[in-house]
Amino acid sequence: MATGGGGYADILRAPYAARLLMGTLVGRLPHATGPVALVLFTRAEGGSYSLAGGLAAVYGIATAIGQPLLGRAVDLHGQLRVQLPAAVLSGLGMAMLAAVGIGSLPLAYAAVALAGLFTPPLEGGLRALWPSVLGREDRVHRAYAVDAVAQEIMFTVGPLLITLFVSLWSAGAALLVINVIGVFGALTVVLSKPSRAWRSAPRDAHWLGALRSPGLLALLGSFFFIGLALGSITVAGVAYADDHGRESVYGLLLAALSFGALVGGGVYGARQWSGAPERRLRVLVALLALGYLPLALTPGVAAMTALSALSGVFLAPSIACAFIVVDRHAPSGTVTEAFSWLVTTFGVGAAAGTAVAGPAVELGSTSWSFAVAGAGGIAALAVLMATQRVLAVPGRSQGVAGSVPGAPARSAENDRNGAAEPGFSSGPEA
Known part of the structure; x- marks a missing residue:
């Protein structure tokens, strides 16, 4: 049985592990703060809570639709070609909302829908990378626990961060800053060697x-x-x-x-x-x-x-x-x-x-x-x-x-290119 501190430190010391985890968390900040940011922005613009709720609902629905579609695109075309353009388009959607405000409701709803639909699937992408970045089965499982705990931190700290930005500048500026930070996080992930090398295993064509x-x-x-x-x-x-x-x-x-x-x-x-x-x-x-x-x-x-x-x-x-x-x-x-x-x-x-x-x-x-x-x-x-x-x-x-305990983690994704190695590989989950 591994001790928590040593086990977690072992994970974060693995090549690229800390960068991928932190980059993913930072890249997902716009999603974690989206509903709160929309409420604060709408109220600052003089809109009602009903309008704020409507914008947040559209954002949530668009995100729910976009995640599996973009996830499939990542499996087909790789992380760099999908994650980064998606992050930029999502950020542009929120930037458009900050620019047009709520004076034109069709434009406001369209901007929010764009931001939600193109929220990059960084969460799924990170979990696809863990096996070849960490190697052993026990390390991958521990990384999943770290991932789950990190989500709790992000969804707790994120709303506090957006509130701080609003108090320092304005709701519109906070919207822009948090999305710029999100693009930077996505960039940190997709430019890493494991992410750039990632390729999906062959798949059977099925709708x-x-x-x-x-x-x-x-x-x-x-x-x-x-x-x-x-x-x-x-x-x-x-x-x-x-x-x-x-x-x-x-x-x-x-x-x-x-x-x-x-x-x-x-x-x-x-x-x-x-x-x-x-x-x-x-x-x-x-x-x-x-x-x-x-x-x-x-x-x-x-x-x-x-x-x-x-x-x-x-x-x-x-x-x-x-x-x-x-x-x-x-x-x-x-x-x-x-x-x-x-x-x-x-x-x-x-x-x-x-x-x-x-x-x-x-x-x-x-x-x-x-x-x-x-x-x-x-x-x-x-x-x-x-x-x-x-x-x-x-x-x-x-x-x-x-997989066999103590051996490099393997999956159907890894089998195409051989066993995954700690650090990175040319396999799909690297």
Whole structure:
């Protein structure tokens, strides 16, 4: 069993690993801050909350559509040819919004749609690179945990960063700066040697692409409901803060949830796990669902903060384990697209959660809106339980998770060009 600190340091010392991780996080800042940035910009321009919500919804829908399409393009044409142009076009969309404002609503909506549609699939691209950058199976699995934890940090720090930029300059300037930073992050990734050398494995022509894998569909169905649970918590948290008369309570609850995820992800990634990841994922999602259920009790602030932290403990481990399952079930030549579908499904589920939790508060109470999160967790587990047989048969016989411990990580993606080597290779996941 590897220790957390040494194991994580070992990953970050690998050639290109730290650059790829940090570049991806920086490149995804526009996506992490998009909804908040749109609300702040719209309000600064004198627009209503309804308009802000409409722009944010269009951005979310466009991103959900664009991710798997761009992911498939990456698998077909490589990372450099897709990721960088996408990042530039997405940034130009937000720049256009900053320039035209909300005076012309068709132009504003078109700008936001452009920004969302061309959000680069950096997240899926990074996970496609990990096996050949890190080599061994255990290092790849630990990198997935680092990846999941880093997401929690990004989605916590990102909104704070955009708020800081607004206070320093203006909402329009903040929109421009955060997207320039995002392009710089994408550039850092795609100009690296592993990214430039990356080529996808041969793929069978099929219009469904990654979605022709029954196991991947089962996983996506489960993570739609996990996304729903998280989306409902964001709305329920606002309602809880209103009930207690302090806006700061909302930030406290989300910070506690993120802290729990950081702790859980850190502990999970610090050791090697035996057995099939599909079976382990069922256990993790069951524990995640159990963590969501007590939130409906809505006790006092101190107890609610503790429950929020508890509800986050198994989030990052569940996501990290899901990454392994995606790699095992993605058809050959579709790895980036498969990871991008996970991003899309999770995002659509979160949007559905916010849509359901709002009426739950108005028709019932804050407890009802938190109950939506519990129901989402149970539904996610039910999907995994109902599809055990489908998930028991990996779509690829030599996925990262199925490689020999201690040997270089291999997958159907790597098999075309030979075993991956630490650092970089000319293989597809390098």
